Amino acid sequence: MSFESFFQLKEHGSTIRTELLAGLTTFLTMAYIIFVNPAILHDAGMPREAVFVATCLAAAIGSAVMGLYANYPIGMAPGMGLNAYFAYTVVLGSGVAWQAALGAVFMSGCLFVLVSVLGLRGMIVRGIAPSLRTAIGVGIGLFLGLIALKNAGLVVANPATMVAAGNLHQPQVLMAVFGFLLIVTLDHLRVRGAILIGIIAVTLLSFVFGGNHYQGLFAAPPSLAPTFLQMDLQGALSMGVVNVVLVFFLVELFDATGTLMGVAARAGLLTEGKMARLNRALLADSAAIVAGAALGTSSTTAFAESAAGVQAGGRTGLTAVTVALLFLACLFIAPLAGVVPAYATAPALLFVACLMLRELGEIDWQDTTEAVPAAITAISIPFTYSIAEGIGFGFITYAVLKLCTGRARAVAPVVWVIAAVFAARFAWLA
Incomplete structure (x- = not known):
């Protein structure tokens, strides 16, 4: 069977050359994840080299399944925000071993497969208010922004004011600022791979001004053994997995589903507002999460950069x-990935954070029962340094305000369930 017939190129008005160039374009816009994801998960104590391999393999497997099984032009890779929650909230914030956190990711992926097979995923998404869905994305954006500013040295801890501006004369701070401005400029000029170029540019400067040392470009892939099948399911169950899995599930749910629909709409692949092979795409997305956890990385999801x-x-x-x-070819550039400093990936994090804030305009600010829970969600995520706490506060506030204003019937059952789970968790922890 030829490429033409297998991928139905003529029916979609495309050619092999066009598809290959489109794949290269998508890759260049999302390749930054092979540097950023290992850096974030390394902060959680995971071996950077193994995570690099797991990131490349998870992205390759997820993208291949999406292409071969669902026939959609959507790239997959470990998701931003999900990796931050994994590292900074679950592992560092709650003291959970990274192996147990991987177990929670694996369970959330299995749950995803179940709800996708049963066709419940769309029902859940439709049941949760758009304002809350938007606020979660915005809150994660603010969270990533705070992490980026910290990694760049622009924000530091202060015992009197909690946070303060860092030393703006340090070389790494100035290089991070340069990298961010370069990324924004290149993106505005529609240069492909703007984020990747920014990371590489700052890394090159770090050899001159940051005391970094070049270790080569190509090498055989590092061993995957330190993370492969290291998820601790028993440990995940013993740590009170319901809360962690719920947050992973909710963020994955909104992120992946929204991205799938958005990219499909831009490609003109929606029929009467629906994706023809949505269930296949959802199953591909779910399977990628399970595979990623087994390999040793946080949740894999559809990338908006596929647009x-x-x-x-x-x-x-x-x-x-x-x-x-x-992504498979990237396995052989591990030495380059190993020398990328945190202040080189910080500009990429900050740029992604800025893009995530643009959804604020979709919130109905005239209805305080919608706007206030959304604001609580978005504000609480960075200020508590926890995506879980922010989502919990937001859902509880939403349910209570609707109840107190006589609009309880407007709240979908799934929201009551989620709010009750978080309320029980807060009460139990107290």
Whole structure:
């Protein structure tokens, strides 16, 4: 069977050359994850080299399944925000071993597979108010922004004011600022791979001004053994897994589903507002989470950067398969990934954070029963340094305000359930 017939290129008005170029475009816009994800999970105590391999493999497997099984031009990789929750909230914030946290990711992936097979995923998404869905994304953006400013040295701890501005004369701070401005400028000029170029530029400067040392470019892939099948399911169950799995599940649910629908809409692949192979795409997404946890990385999800490939003409799964092959090729640049300092990935984090804040305009600010829970959610996530706490506060506030204003019937059952779970958790912890 030829590429033409397998991917239905003619039916989608595309060609092999167009799909390959679209895959390269998508890859360039999301390749920064091979540097950022290992850096974040390394903060949680995970071995950087093994996480690098797991990141490349999880992205390759997820993208390949999305392309071959669902035939959509959507790249997959460990998601931003989800990795931050894994590292800074679950592991560092709650003192959970990273192996147990991987167990929670694995369980959330299995739960995803179940709700996807049963067709419940869409029902859950429709039941949760758009204001809360938007606020979770915005709150995660603020959370990533705080982490980025900290890694860049722009924000430091202060015993009197909690946080304060860092030493703006330090070379790493100035290089991070330069990297951020470079990324924004290149993105505005529609340069492909703007984020990746920014990371590489700051890394090159670090050899001159930051005391970094070049360790080569190509090498055989590092061993995956330190993270492969290291998820601790028993440990996850013993740590009170319901709360952690619930948050992983909710963030994955909104992130992946919203991205799938958004990219499909931009590609003109929606029929009467619906994706023809939505269930296949959801199953591919769910399977990628399970595979990623087994390999040793936080949740894998659909990347919004896939829209860049769609803009370049990608319309079929051949685009996603191209992305998968390029991530496999990245396995041989581990030495380069190992020398990327935190202040080189900080500009990428900050830029992604800024993009996530643009959803604020979708909130109905005239209805305080919608706006206030959304604001509570978005504010609480960075200020408590916990995505879980922010989501919990937001859902509880939403349910209580609707009840107190006589609009309890407007609240979907799934929201009452989630609010009750978080309320019980807070009461139990107290």
